[in-house]
Amino acid sequence: MMPPNGRKQRLSPSDVLSNLPDSLINDILTRLPLRDAVRTSILSKKWRYKWNGIQHLVLKLPMDNQHKLLPNQYKLPSSLFTCSQLKHLFLQQCLIHPPPLFKGFDKLISLELIEVTISSELLVSLISHSPLLDHLVLDCNEVSHHIEISAPKLRSFFFAGNIDFLHLKNVPLLSKVSYEPVEFSIDAEHDLAKIFESIPALENLCWNHGCLQMYFISDEEYNEPVPRDAIDEIPASFSDMTFNHLKTVKIKYVSGAKAELQLIKILIGYSCFTMLPNGKKHACDQSVSLDLLTSSLPENVIDDILICLPLRDAVRTSILSTKWRYKWCRIPQLNLDPTLWGTAKDVTLITKFTNIMCHLFASHVGSITKVILENYYLGDCPVIDKLIYFLSRNSVQHLDFSFDLCNPPKLPSSIFNCSQLMHLSLRDCSIQFAPPAFKGFDRLITLELCRITISSKLLESFISSCPLLDKLGLHETIHSGVIEINAPMLRAFDFTEGEGSIILKSVPRLVKLSLCYLFYYADTRNCFDSFYYLEHLDLKCESLKLLSAAASEVPIRLPFDLNCLKHLRLDEICFAKLEVLSFVLFLIRSSQHLQYLEIEIGHPVHDDSPEQQCLKLEAFSDVTFNHLKKVKLRGIIGSNREMQLIKLLLAKFSVCNYCFIMSSNREKHACQSVPLDALSSFPENIVDDILICLPLQDALGLYHNCYSDAIEISAPMLQTFDFIERIGFICIKTVPNFAKPSLWHVESHLGTGNCFEIISALEHLE
Amino acid sequence: MVKLKSNDDKEFEVEEAAVIQSEMIKNMIEDGCATSVIPLPNIDSKTLIKVIEYLNKHINMGKAAETGEEDDLKEFDEQFVNMGWEELFDVIMAANYLNIHELMELCCQSAADRLKNKSVRAVREMLKITNDLTEEEEQEIINDAPWAFEGPEIDDTVN
Numbered sequence: 001m002m003p004p005n006g007r008k009q010r011l012s013p014s015d016v017l018s019n020l021p022d023s024l025i026n027d028i029l030t031r032l033p034l035r036d037a038v039r040t041s042i043l044s045k046k047w048r049y050k051w052n053g054i055q056h057l058v059l060k061l062p063m064d065n066q067h068k069l070l071p072n073q074y075k076l077p078s079s080l081f082t083c084s085q086l087k088h089l090f091l092q093q094c095l096i097h098p099p100p101l102f103k104g105f106d107k108l109i110s111l112e113l114i115e116v117t118i119s120s121e122l123l124v125s126l127i128s129h130s131p132l133l134d135h136l137v138l139d140c141n142e143v144s145h146h147i148e149i150s151a152p153k154l155r156s157f158f159f160a161g162n163i164d165f166l167h168l169k170n171v172p173l174l175s176k177v178s179y180e181p182v183e184f185s186i187d188a189e190h191d192l193a194k195i196f197e198s199i200p201a202l203e204n205l206c207w208n209h210g211c212l213q214m215y216f217i218s219d220e221e222y223n224e225p226v227p228r229d230a231i232d233e234i235p236a237s238f239s240d241m242t243f244n245h246l247k248t249v250k251i252k253y254v255s256g257a258k259a260e261l262q263l264i265k266i267l268i269g270y271s272c273f274t275m276l277p278n279g280k281k282h283a284c285d286q287s288v289s290l291d292l293l294t295s296s297l298p299e300n301v302i303d304d305i306l307i308c309l310p311l312r313d314a315v316r317t318s319i320l321s322t323k324w325r326y327k328w329c330r331i332p333q334l335n336l337d338p339t340l341w342g343t344a345k346d347v348t349l350i351t352k353f354t355n356i357m358c359h360l361f362a363s364h365v366g367s368i369t370k371v372i373l374e375n376y377y378l379g380d381c382p383v384i385d386k387l388i389y390f391l392s393r394n395s396v397q398h399l400d401f402s403f404d405l406c407n408p409p410k411l412p413s414s415i416f417n418c419s420q421l422m423h424l425s426l427r428d429c430s431i432q433f434a435p436p437a438f439k440g441f442d443r444l445i446t447l448e449l450c451r452i453t454i455s456s457k458l459l460e461s462f463i464s465s466c467p468l469l470d471k472l473g474l475h476e477t478i479h480s481g482v483i484e485i486n487a488p489m490l491r492a493f494d495f496t497e498g499e500g501s502i503i504l505k506s507v508p509r510l511v512k513l514s515l516c517y518l519f520y521y522a523d524t525r526n527c528f529d530s531f532y533y534l535e536h537l538d539l540k541c542e543s544l545k546l547l548s549a550a551a552s553e554v555p556i557r558l559p560f561d562l563n564c565l566k567h568l569r570l571d572e573i574c575f576a577k578l579e580v581l582s583f584v585l586f587l588i589r590s591s592q593h594l595q596y597l598e599i600e601i602g603h604p605v606h607d608d609s610p611e612q613q614c615l616k617l618e619a620f621s622d623v624t625f626n627h628l629k630k631v632k633l634r635g636i637i638g639s640n641r642e643m644q645l646i647k648l649l650l651a652k653f654s655v656c657n658y659c660f661i662m663s664s665n666r667e668k669h670a671c672q673s674v675p676l677d678a679l680s681s682f683p684e685n686i687v688d689d690i691l692i693c694l695p696l697q698d699a700l701g702l703y704h705n706c707y708s709d710a711i712e713i714s715a716p717m718l719q720t721f722d723f724i725e726r727i728g729f730i731c732i733k734t735v736p737n738f739a740k741p742s743l744w745h746v747e748s749h750l751g752t753g754n755c756f757e758i759i760s761a762l763e764h765l766e
Numbered sequence: 767m768v769k770l771k772s773n774d775d776k777e778f779e780v781e782e783a784a785v786i787q788s789e790m791i792k793n794m795i796e797d798g799c800a801t802s803v804i805p806l807p808n809i810d811s812k813t814l815i816k817v818i819e820y821l822n823k824h825i826n827m828g829k830a831a832e833t834g835e836e837d838d839l840k841e842f843d844e845q846f847v848n849m850g851w852e853e854l855f856d857v858i859m860a861a862n863y864l865n866i867h868e869l870m871e872l873c874c875q876s877a878a879d880r881l882k883n884k885s886v887r888a889v890r891e892m893l894k895i896t897n898d899l900t901e902e903e904e905q906e907i908i909n910d911a912p913w914a915f916e917g918p919e920i921d922d923t924v925n
Contacts, residue, residue, distance in 0.1 A: 297858065297859065297862075298862060300862070301858055301859070301870075304870065304874040305874045305877045305881075307874070307878075308874050308875045308877070308878030308879070309881060310882060310883075311914075312913070312914050313881060313883065315914035316889075316915060317881075317889070318911075319899065319908065319915075320886065320889060320897070321897055321899060322898050322903075339917075340913060356911070356913050359910060359911045363910075363911075
């Protein structure tokens with residue numbers, strides 16, 4: 001029995017093919033004979049124009065058995081000229097007669113015309129309207145007029161025909177030229193070199209006179225030597241020529257005509273890298289000015305230099321000379337900063353900005369990969385929408401936009417069309433909605449959002465729709481409530497709390513985490529579950545509360561170990577609060593493989609509290625820091641708890657190879673007297689390098705300290721310094737205000753000259 | 767050790783760790799083509815010495831970041847690019863040929879810094895460019911993008 005939906009099922013196979021992506025359909029069509037491909041246009045409405053997208057077209061005229069041409073040339077159908085997507089075209093023995101409006105194929109990369117009949121105007125138009133043309137083969141003896149070839153991307157060129165009619169005008173990348181004349185005679189009148197006016201990138205030249213052999217081989221008069229003078233001078237008109245990349249030149253069957261010899265001479269004279277008899281190259285070099293050097297730099301190098309220039313300067317190069325006129329138009333990176341259109345708030349700003357953008361849209365060619373736009377004071381400006389649309393068509397990969405902090409505009413929805421995006425950074429704007437068709441940025445690797453107004457739902461789906469996301473930064477982003485972050489490939493996450501918070505739901509590969517909570521409201525129960533690979537952890541003030549949720553009730557150790565953690569940085573830690581201190585300790589305790597520890601102490605308070613149980617050595621008996629290399633403590637004022645922590649850390653260090661850095665806080669009142677003598681009980685030979693930074697310290701005493709190797713002191717306000725020799729070396733860096741120093745002994749291994757300055761300022765030296 | 771030969775037939779020995787900063791030579795070594803002397807037909811000995819100086823200094827780029835020698839390296843880079851235009855272009859060409867990304871970037875940035883905020887006249891003089899535009903053409907270019915040709919910071923001096 002036939003199922004009731006039988007008809008539907010019968011139809012489905014054809015639907016399957018139509019549902020394939022266009023690129024695949026193109027691929028299939030390309031493999032079909034042209035006739036069959038064209039016939040697909042009648043399949044259905046959907047298929048009507050599909051074949052227009054095909055990119056390869058090979059037309060060869062069938063020959064009969066004796067390899068004789070069929071009597072009439074095939075006239076190409078006019079519909080061929082609607083194939084605007086054509087990339088490769090090979091035509092043989094046919095007659096090209098396009099409709100009047102036809103200009104060329106925009107996307108053509110290779111073009112081969114063998115024995116076709118084509119008018120010279122059309123040929124010129126076809127070539128000049130194919131800006132991407134890379135490969136060109138012309139074998140048409142019937143071209144009867146002078147043609148100029150201007151193809152900025154052309155790299156290889158094969159030509160057969162009467163070369164008198166050829167002129168290579170603008171071919172900056174052409175590196176391979178092959179020439180085989182069909183029927184050709186050289187006479188002295190011809191300026192062969194004129195054909196190659198300038199091919200700066202020419203590497204291989206093949207000049208094959210094979211077919212001339214029969215004309216000249218027995219002809220005595222052609223062996224007559226051409227007078228040297230005639231070829232010795234390089235005509236002035238060729239001073240523009242450069243062949244700095246020329247590697248090989250093959251000239252077969254040189255006839256010895258004057259024009260030909262002159263070409264050889266010029267090729268030799270202007271190419272640096274061809275193998276030459278000694279001395280010759282230098283003789284030519286002297287006449288080559290630096291301008292030639294600039295234009296002889298490969299295009300990619302000139303592009304690299306232009307990228308480094310501010311846009312204004314890059315555009316200004318267009319007036320240097322004709323060669324420079326359009327060089328800037330290809331730069332792939334644009335840095336649009338407000339100095340271009342004015343930094344002050346001004347009514348003409350938008351007009352100025354619009355003018356710049358219009359010039360850009362009109363002039364720029366090729367792809368733009370990276371754009372940085374700092375767009376203050378412009379607010380909602382319709383040109384930005386156009387700009388982003390323009391960029392989306394140029395497959396932009398890297399966008400970095402900053403808008404007005406006081407007046408954040410809406411982000412144009414055209415940004416969702418930039419499907420090639422790999423890096424996106426947005427500051428100060430609001431994202432209202434994504435178009436329904438938006439499926440996510442497939443290739444996005446880094447996403448940085450700063451002060452963005454966005455709905456929680458959109459942000460959440462936005463992040464989870466970027467499957468390759470590797471680095472995520474959310475800074476003071478305004479969204480309501482808490483969002484879950486699901487990012488399977490995420491390795492670095494940087495979060496500064498704004499209005500709204502986050503939960504790290506599924507981030508299995510996270511290596512680097514930086515959290516800065518200001519208000520802290522988040523449900524963080526499962527927060528640390530997936531941090532198996534975490535290597536860098538950077539927490540600030542309130543973020544520590546995060547741990548309290550993760551830890552058990554008695555905060556001794558995290559319920560899991562951070563076994564990969566190497567760098568731990570804690571900012572604005574207030575030791576006065578006991579619970580903060582214990583969080584710090586159990587975080588350190590849970591990270592046995594720690595290599596770098598940095599703690600910045602915030603709100604330091606002198607306290608006379610007794611020794612804390614949790615800071616006692618015995619409490620850490622089960623912990624070793626075998627991997628610790630470097631400890632930085634900043635903002636030390638010498639309170640009991642700080643000193644206890646320092647002693648504890650020193651006692652636990654079992655490896656000597658680390659650096660211990662301390663600096664007192666910027667608040668002067670708090671650091672009148674750092675009891676550095678408290679450190680005098682440091683175990684001997686433990687510290688290799690000590691750097692003490694005391695920005696506002698006016699007195700420093702070091703007595704009987706057993707530092708092993710070297711100590712470096714940097715204290716711009718230091719006035720007195722007492723020091724007893726127990727240390728191998730001491731370097732005093734930046735100590736300009738020595739008023740009453742009482743140095744007993746100084747040994748310096750710093751050759752900075754600082755030392756002498758210090759000594760000369762000394763009044764009391766004991 | 768890898769041996770390099772300049773186009774004026776001078777040989778230089780460079781540590782492999784230094785020379786593999788060049789993508790080209792790195793590939794050659796990986797393919798086993800670097801057993802004897804590597805000839806560099808487009809680099810003269812003067813330029814090659816500069817390039818080797820750079821390579822040796824930048825041998826441990828990754829380590830420098832950890833040991834705080836970055837400033838030292840920066841200072842070296844600043845000194846390094848302190849050379850004439852022609853020499854700079856020679857080094858750029860060499861870096862391009864050898865495919866040394868960092869050096870390329872350094873030199874291109876230096877070239878750009880020298881051209882930054884310079885007037886048209888100054889740039890033409892620096893790069894020895896002959897102006898072949900007619901006055902009408904010049905005017906046309908300026909009219910197309912007037913914003914590029916005005917500004918107080920444009921400097922007419924050549925240095």
